[in-house]
Amino acid sequence: MLLRREDMHPSVSDPEASSMNFLNEIANRYPNAISLAAGRPYEGFFAAQDIPHYFSRYLEYLEARKFSPTRMLMQYGRTNGIINDLIAQMLAKDEDIRVPNEAVAVTAGCQEAMVIVLRGICSGPDDVLLAAEPCYVGITGAARVLGIPVIPVPEAEGPQGVARAAKAARADGKNPRALYLVPDFANPSGACLSLGERHQLLAVAEAENLLILEDDPYGLFGLDDRPRPRLKSLDTNKQVIYLGSFAKSAFPGARVGFFVADQEVIDTQGNRTLLAEELSAIKSMLTVNTSPVSQAVIGGFLLQHGCSLRAANADRVSFYRENLNTLLKALGEHMPEGTTWNTPAGGFFATVDVPVIADVALLERSAADYGVLWTPMSFFYTKGAGQHSIRLSCSYLERNEVTEGVRRLAALIADQLAERDGLGNRAGAEG
Amino acid sequence: MLLRREDMHPSVSDPEASSMNFLNEIANRYPNAISLAAGRPYEGFFAAQDIPHYFSRYLEYLEARKFSPTRMLMQYGRTNGIINDLIAQMLAKDEDIRVPNEAVAVTAGCQEAMVIVLRGICSGPDDVLLAAEPCYVGITGAARVLGIPVIPVPEAEGPQGVARAAKAARADGKNPRALYLVPDFANPSGACLSLGERHQLLAVAEAENLLILEDDPYGLFGLDDRPRPRLKSLDTNKQVIYLGSFAKSAFPGARVGFFVADQEVIDTQGNRTLLAEELSAIKSMLTVNTSPVSQAVIGGFLLQHGCSLRAANADRVSFYRENLNTLLKALGEHMPEGTTWNTPAGGFFATVDVPVIADVALLERSAADYGVLWTPMSFFYTKGAGQHSIRLSCSYLERNEVTEGVRRLAALIADQLAERDGLGNRAGAEG
Numbered sequence: 001m002l003l004r005r006e007d008m009h010p011s012v013s014d015p016e017a018s019s020m021n022f023l024n025e026i027a028n029r030y031p032n033a034i035s036l037a038a039g040r041p042y043e044g045f046f047a048a049q050d051i052p053h054y055f056s057r058y059l060e061y062l063e064a065r066k067f068s069p070t071r072m073l074m075q076y077g078r079t080n081g082i083i084n085d086l087i088a089q090m091l092a093k094d095e096d097i098r099v100p101n102e103a104v105a106v107t108a109g110c111q112e113a114m115v116i117v118l119r120g121i122c123s124g125p126d127d128v129l130l131a132a133e134p135c136y137v138g139i140t141g142a143a144r145v146l147g148i149p150v151i152p153v154p155e156a157e158g159p160q161g162v163a164r165a166a167k168a169a170r171a172d173g174k175n176p177r178a179l180y181l182v183p184d185f186a187n188p189s190g191a192c193l194s195l196g197e198r199h200q201l202l203a204v205a206e207a208e209n210l211l212i213l214e215d216d217p218y219g220l221f222g223l224d225d226r227p228r229p230r231l232k233s234l235d236t237n238k239q240v241i242y243l244g245s246f247a248k249s250a251f252p253g254a255r256v257g258f259f260v261a262d263q264e265v266i267d268t269q270g271n272r273t274l275l276a277e278e279l280s281a282i283k284s285m286l287t288v289n290t291s292p293v294s295q296a297v298i299g300g301f302l303l304q305h306g307c308s309l310r311a312a313n314a315d316r317v318s319f320y321r322e323n324l325n326t327l328l329k330a331l332g333e334h335m336p337e338g339t340t341w342n343t344p345a346g347g348f349f350a351t352v353d354v355p356v357i358a359d360v361a362l363l364e365r366s367a368a369d370y371g372v373l374w375t376p377m378s379f380f381y382t383k384g385a386g387q388h389s390i391r392l393s394c395s396y397l398e399r400n401e402v403t404e405g406v407r408r409l410a411a412l413i414a415d416q417l418a419e420r421d422g423l424g425n426r427a428g429a430e431g
Numbered sequence: 432m433l434l435r436r437e438d439m440h441p442s443v444s445d446p447e448a449s450s451m452n453f454l455n456e457i458a459n460r461y462p463n464a465i466s467l468a469a470g471r472p473y474e475g476f477f478a479a480q481d482i483p484h485y486f487s488r489y490l491e492y493l494e495a496r497k498f499s500p501t502r503m504l505m506q507y508g509r510t511n512g513i514i515n516d517l518i519a520q521m522l523a524k525d526e527d528i529r530v531p532n533e534a535v536a537v538t539a540g541c542q543e544a545m546v547i548v549l550r551g552i553c554s555g556p557d558d559v560l561l562a563a564e565p566c567y568v569g570i571t572g573a574a575r576v577l578g579i580p581v582i583p584v585p586e587a588e589g590p591q592g593v594a595r596a597a598k599a600a601r602a603d604g605k606n607p608r609a610l611y612l613v614p615d616f617a618n619p620s621g622a623c624l625s626l627g628e629r630h631q632l633l634a635v636a637e638a639e640n641l642l643i644l645e646d647d648p649y650g651l652f653g654l655d656d657r658p659r660p661r662l663k664s665l666d667t668n669k670q671v672i673y674l675g676s677f678a679k680s681a682f683p684g685a686r687v688g689f690f691v692a693d694q695e696v697i698d699t700q701g702n703r704t705l706l707a708e709e710l711s712a713i714k715s716m717l718t719v720n721t722s723p724v725s726q727a728v729i730g731g732f733l734l735q736h737g738c739s740l741r742a743a744n745a746d747r748v749s750f751y752r753e754n755l756n757t758l759l760k761a762l763g764e765h766m767p768e769g770t771t772w773n774t775p776a777g778g779f780f781a782t783v784d785v786p787v788i789a790d791v792a793l794l795e796r797s798a799a800d801y802g803v804l805w806t807p808m809s810f811f812y813t814k815g816a817g818q819h820s821i822r823l824s825c826s827y828l829e830r831n832e833v834t835e836g837v838r839r840l841a842a843l844i845a846d847q848l849a850e851r852d853g854l855g856n857r858a859g860a861e862g
Contacts, residue, residue, distance in 0.1 A: 043501060
């Protein structure tokens with residue numbers, strides 16, 4: 001049986017998936033290029049030998065509590081997870097987020113958390129999601145799989161832009177249900193909300209009857225120790241669903257994430273339940289429950305560090321700070337005139353605006369002739385924006401590679417500008 | 432923020448989820464009742480201590496092949512999985528299913544395989560799924576999450592019923608894309624296709640341009656060693672997508688399943704790819720990739736047993752055979768006149784027809800007064816059928832519990848019949 005691609009669901013031909021495939025494909029073709037594209041965590045902070053160690057740490061925890069490890073870890077298990085207590089402790093200790101264990105749902109990575117939450121809160125054909133743009137491709141991809149329209153809200157417009165977009169959507173007959181954003185060191189922009197903006201955003205959400213999906217993969221990695229409270233910790237009116245990940249704070253291969261949904265849901269008889277409990281019906285139809293083997297490994301990791309990701313991540317925080325500072329310093333030292341960049345207060349990413357078109361053709365040339373990879377920012381916009389902008393990531397590299405990568409990028413851009421201005425063609429700078 | 436349940440997606444209020452919740456809830460209220468309801472595997476065949484053992488077995492395999500275990504098991508990984516080679520070997524050895532590794536996609540349990548495949552092959556509003564009825568609730572649940580209509584095809588009508596249903600759907604303006612069934616020892620009915628029916632079904636699928644979703648969680652557990660070829664092994668025209676599970680053959684807590692989709696997909700330029708590769712775009716938006724930690728444990732299990740689930744399951748096969756034989760024998764010895772039951776050729780389930788209404792009220796009474804749990808067959812029908820029928824499972828119990836459970840059920844039904852016929856009320860039989 002031969003299938004036609006055009007008969008398949010549009011998410012199969014998803015433009016974001018194609019973009020990410022292109023990035024992977026070019027990285028495979030130029031394995032020696034320095035990748036300022038990869039947003040994955042540095043591998044020096046974990047080792048495969050840790051896994052059995054964390055696993056047995058959690059096994060001891062279960063045995064001390066008279067649970068059967070075999071039943072808990074190998075049988076079908078609780079839909080919303082088994083390490084909810086440890087996650088709730090971590091949230092209270094690290095982030096001053098205080099919720100009952102039952103408001104936490106453990107998921108097969110944060111991606112599944114996005115799918116479950118979106119599926120639960122969007123039902124009718126007019127229900128739409130607002131998302132800060134430029135936007136992480138995981139959320140637009142999840143929405144596309146479910147057929148939920150996404151309305152972009154320019155990140156630079158802040159909370160007032162959210163209010164404006166919600167009103168405009170409503171005037172257009174749509175029902176905006178939630179806003180997605182990464183308040184701390186967004187992927188791709190590196191942007192971070194001020195404390196004032198956090199309070200304003202919560203007020204807008206309340207006024208516009210919007211849930212906020214607060215995605216927090218990078219919040220630990222500020223450049224300084226200034227407190228940047230999570231929206232969820234300020235959320236007195238329960239507008240916020242918090243999306244959590246262990247991919248950067250522990251390791252991606254566990255595929256363990258979670259969400260916190262302590263909102264109450266009321267039925268027509270007046271019965272009240274927690275949103276996390278209601279959403280377990282969807283979780284059960286997607287993946288039944290999150291692998292308790294993986295949960296045990298993350299559980300052991302949390303136990304090992306007194307249920308504090310901040311304590312567990314002290315070394316990583318230093319590493320990522322130094323890498324981001326190195327990136328920003330190298331940009332200042334090497335980038336040619338006419339380029340500008342932002343100065344994120346933390347995280348894995350910065351963006352550079354360049355006076356040339358930063359598209360896949362330029363990326364191909366960059367990889368082939370200059371030995372450096374980066375991500376066109378246009379991948380993160382819905383409608384052709386970001387043509388002159390580049391995302392740089394510094395999470396996966398050694399410091400000298402960050403500097404050298406920026407030097408190569410600077411040479412590429414300088415040569416492009418010289419070509420544009422008719423000053424001839426410098427040789428490629430790979431070496 | 433208070434949410435209204437009626438604003439949430441209908442899958443949150445899914446009747447199947449409610450049914451399963453009710454079963455769990457009643458099992459919690461009557462923990463000492465014998466459960467002929469639980470379809471979970473017997474726990475005597477696995478132990479938590481095996482997990483690190485299997486994990487290190489796979490670690491050695493990676494190291495022998497010069498892979499970095501840390502990168503393979505802890506970093507972001509290949510969307511469609513890392514143990515595809517071992518699964519492809521297993522399929523060839525055990526089932527004579529010969530496919531390239533790239534046609535195998537590893538999933539977060541078989542439930543995710545259903546979601547991915549359904550999402551990929553159903554796109555338009557007229558695309559529908561046919562499903563043999565009575566039907567496993569996982570597939571109807573997956574379809575409901577995605578908003579895909581399911582058209583039931585009475586299991587008893589066999590391949591001709593499928594042809595009839597496909598034509599009727601088309602006449603009704605629908606586009607039937609696939610048929611879902613469990614050919615070997617179906618959940619809930621225990622039914623099994625004859626070899627002739629298998630060939631007929633493949634011919635019907637080809638004639639009607641239907642994919643077949645062959646779900647195979649129980650195929651290893653026939654009552655005898657007669658060969659019952661998988662549809663996929665007979666699938667010369669590539670009509671079949673095979674859905675695989677390790678939940679019964681290894682253990683459920685790994686949450687590792689897979690699908691085999693070796694169909695070719697052609698785009699408008701004539702480029703051809705494998706369906707499994709196309710569907711990886713959807714997998715990446717649902718769960719990114721299946722936990723390589725869990726994959727490693729299943730990989731080690733496969734390596735330990737020479738990539739043969741049949742070899743690995745010799746003891747389980749004997750156990751489940753004896754349990755099913757015990758169940759069928761006990762039914763013959765204890766059930767009152769007027770009841771009938773099927774005699775499955777294998778698997779975990781049998782069904783009993785009773786001359787009373789077998790609803791949740793009767794189940795509640797059965798649990799409270801007779802100490803036995805079972806599943807109303809009405810849970811597995813879309814439209815009010817199965818009112819007089821009961822699913823019995825014998826997979827989770829010791830043999831003496833199977834016999835005692837049937838004795839208690841027989842007492843319940845006998846008392847119901849006596850009441851109905853005005854012969855007074857025997858005492859409850861719990862003890």
